[in-house]
Amino acid sequence: MTEPTSLLPRILIVDDSRIVRATIIKHIRDRFDVREEADGEAGWEALLVDPTIQLVISDMSMPRLDGYGLLERVRNSGIARIRETPVIMISGDEDEESRQRAKDLGASDFIAKGIGTAELLARLGTLVALVRTHEALEETRAQVAIDPATGVLTRIALLRQTEQALSFAQRHGGEVSAVLIGFDRIDELAAAEGGPVAEMLVAQFSRLLAGTVRREDLLGRWTERELAIASPGITEVQARAFAERLRLAVARADIRHQGRPLTATLSIGVASSPADTAAGAEALMTVAEARMVKARGEGGDRVAGGGDRGAAAFAGEGIDQALARVALGEGAMLRPHLARLGLRLLPLLRLIDDEFHFGLPLADLEKRLSRHAKTV
Known part of the structure; x- marks a missing residue:
């Protein structure tokens, strides 16, 4: 009994010879779902529109776009799915130089036009198995990167991506700000209303925050009841202004559970690189976390940043940052x-x-x- 066609691995065969295509299909049709095209240009268009293709078999010499051109497009594609697709080249009378050219362009394997069924199936099976293993690993990695309760990044994923943002900022003279957000007296809330209520509050706030931050911002779960944001290209002053708006929004929100009002306020810590000279993502987040703890220790419902660096530190700020300081009530620092x-x-x-x-x-x-x- 054969496997349903829809569940078979899909292979794209690109060759201008109908006979060659038919011969290959005859060998593999019981084990693979096949799509066929007669030239490289048509093969390329098929790859763009058909995400189910797991492997390509291509001739080297074809009209419109030959096998080398198709292979080069595949390996240089901006789409990871296409770029990582195995490509097997059909070799006939080509010399060793032609095969080497295909290897240099990224050919995964070569098959002769007269290859036997058993060998062909073995080659294809090995490559498709590698594709499926890679896809499974990517899916697992993606799942691990997302916190299931809140839908935001896990702490490990947040730190990894923040590290990349810091490296980019250091190379290009940019900034990255970190914002650590914690609910005040949330343990008291959990004791009074139950742990699930506290979890619900954090989860709902996470979803709200995810719809508020920029696409380039990194939002993650720092601890069980604290969230963190890494914002590339944002100064500490701008991050503090955002944090202040966030704090006010929560303080003024009408939050209820089963008809009863819940009092919720935030303590937020802000840090920035390079201003805070933190060596790495975890160090930067730790500085912001310490400021969040300080804000909570001072009564909560406040934002704490590195404002104690003195007015001289702000000499290079522009108009946007200056306006943000005025909004934060720090206009006096701007007088010089x-x-x-x-x-x-x-x-x-x-x-x-x-x-x-x-x-x-x-x-x-x-x-x-x-x-x-x-x-x-």
Whole structure:
């Protein structure tokens, strides 16, 4: 009894000879589901639209796009599924140089046009088994990377991906901020309402947060009842402003369980690289975690960051960061830099004045700001 066609491994045969295609199909049709195309271009289009193809058998010489061109496209594809597909090249009268060229382009194996059934099935079976093993490993890895209760990254996956973000930022002179989020008095809530209620609160908050952060942000479960975010390209000031909005949203939220109101507040710690000189992802998260614990120890419902570094640390900040500090009530830290910030705003003020004809005294303002900037 043969296996249903829909469950058979699918193979794409690309050859301009109908006879060659028919011969190969005759050998393998009881063990494989076959799709056939007559040239490399058609074969490439089939790979793009058919994700069930697990292996390709291709001739070297074909019209439109030959086997070398098809193989090169496969190995250079931006789609991992295609890029990792095994490709077996059909060799006929080609010389050793042609075979070496195919090897260099990434051919997985070679078969002769007169190959026997047993050998062909053995070759194909080995490669398909490797594909399935790889797919199973990838699926397992993906499952392990996601926390089943919250749907966000596990701690290990979060640290691994944050490490990659830090490496990229260090190479390109960028920043990565870490935000550690914990519910205040959640153990008391669990004791009063039951552990499942606390778990439900963390899970629902995780889903809410997942829909709030940017696509490039990394959101994970740090401990059983704490979450962490790594934000590439975000300064600590910007991260603190986001954390403050988050804290306020939770503090003002009408959270209920079985009709009864639940009081929920957050303690949030923020750290940033390179400002906090943390060596690696775990070190950066640990700094943010320590600040979260500090915020909780001071009564909770607050955000703690590295604001004790002094005003001099903020000399290089731009307008966005300055506005974020004002929103956080830290405008006093900006006083030594107001003249510089004012000069950076002048092009925008000129554009506004040109548009609305306010007649702003911009020349005098620039002169005064320049004078103050020199004295600071």
